[in-house]
Amino acid sequence: MALTAITLLCFAALLPFPGLGLPADSGKLKQIPVMVTVKNDFTDEDVSYAATVIEEGLMFGALNHLQDSNTGFKFSYTIHKTFGIYLESVNGLAGSDKDQTYWELWSEKAGVTTRLEVGIGCYQPQRDENLILRFTKWPEN
Template sequence: TDPVANVSINVVVTNKFANVANTYPVTAPKGMPIFGVLNQLQDSNQLNFTYSISKSYGIFLESVNGLAGSTENKTYWELLSKRERKTTRLNVGIGCYQPERNENFIMNFTTWA
């Protein structure tokens, strides 16, 4: 494989309430949506995630490693990108977002309350 065609990223799972972070280093083809990257990690038994598909909005992340967001508890998985010390909230979901080389893709369990 052409190394230029691959990107090395870290998938980071954080939990605002438990103050924990797990990092999963992964190499994926350049241009692969993060959904494919998460499936790679799940297929290698490193990470577990579930999702639903909305006809209007596409793939929606529901749970990571057994922890699901809850409307009742006002919790959800916030999607963030950290590159060169700058963290930004993503405005697209896991079906569309394409991570870049040396990026930290962060799934942060948090609240909107």
Template structure:
């Protein structure tokens, strides 16, 4: 119940952000050069896309600028060859569907697993890209894998 409420609150908070309904997502928190609000994480980190099934890894340098991961991914999409698609679910918020043209599939039992690596410790995230706040020097990992 508590996790569902957190997801709903994160989803509701993002609905007021400009750019969700259009293609220009760079305005999620105003100008990208705006300082982060007090208490929010800023700093550089890495976004890594791994495909466990094909044994591939691609990394992108990123900067949080106080944005949730959804904003960071939109900024990467606007400035690099990184691409992603998502859908918005009433119960779960923003759901990551594909990364760099590769989508999860219920038929193939594949999905995008979200992980965070801080130092030598890697953990599976319990929130999605709409709520997750990246930290300085971490590696945010989107891992294409199977539940089979």
């Protein structure tokens, strides 16, 4: 419930602003380096892309910037009325309710890897962070 509320608040807070929550002095926006790593638990695929994001920007912006840079990285998303921006597919591979697969979001900073508790529309990457998009299966009950 708390995750739902946080995600909804992050998404709703950005809707009225054309800059999508960018800093007030957006004329002086600075790009910071990040990595985006695509991992597939089923094929052992592990591909990394050098990327940038606007300082204090969102993961969603970093993924869009990476996709626009013609590096071979592609992603798609949907906007869920409750949960906000939902990562749907990466490089043509989409999650499936039938197969119980999805894209899980992780972060690696200074050698510490953690699972993100918010989605691509709320998470603010930091300089030199590795944003991990992990294709996996959800736990069985």
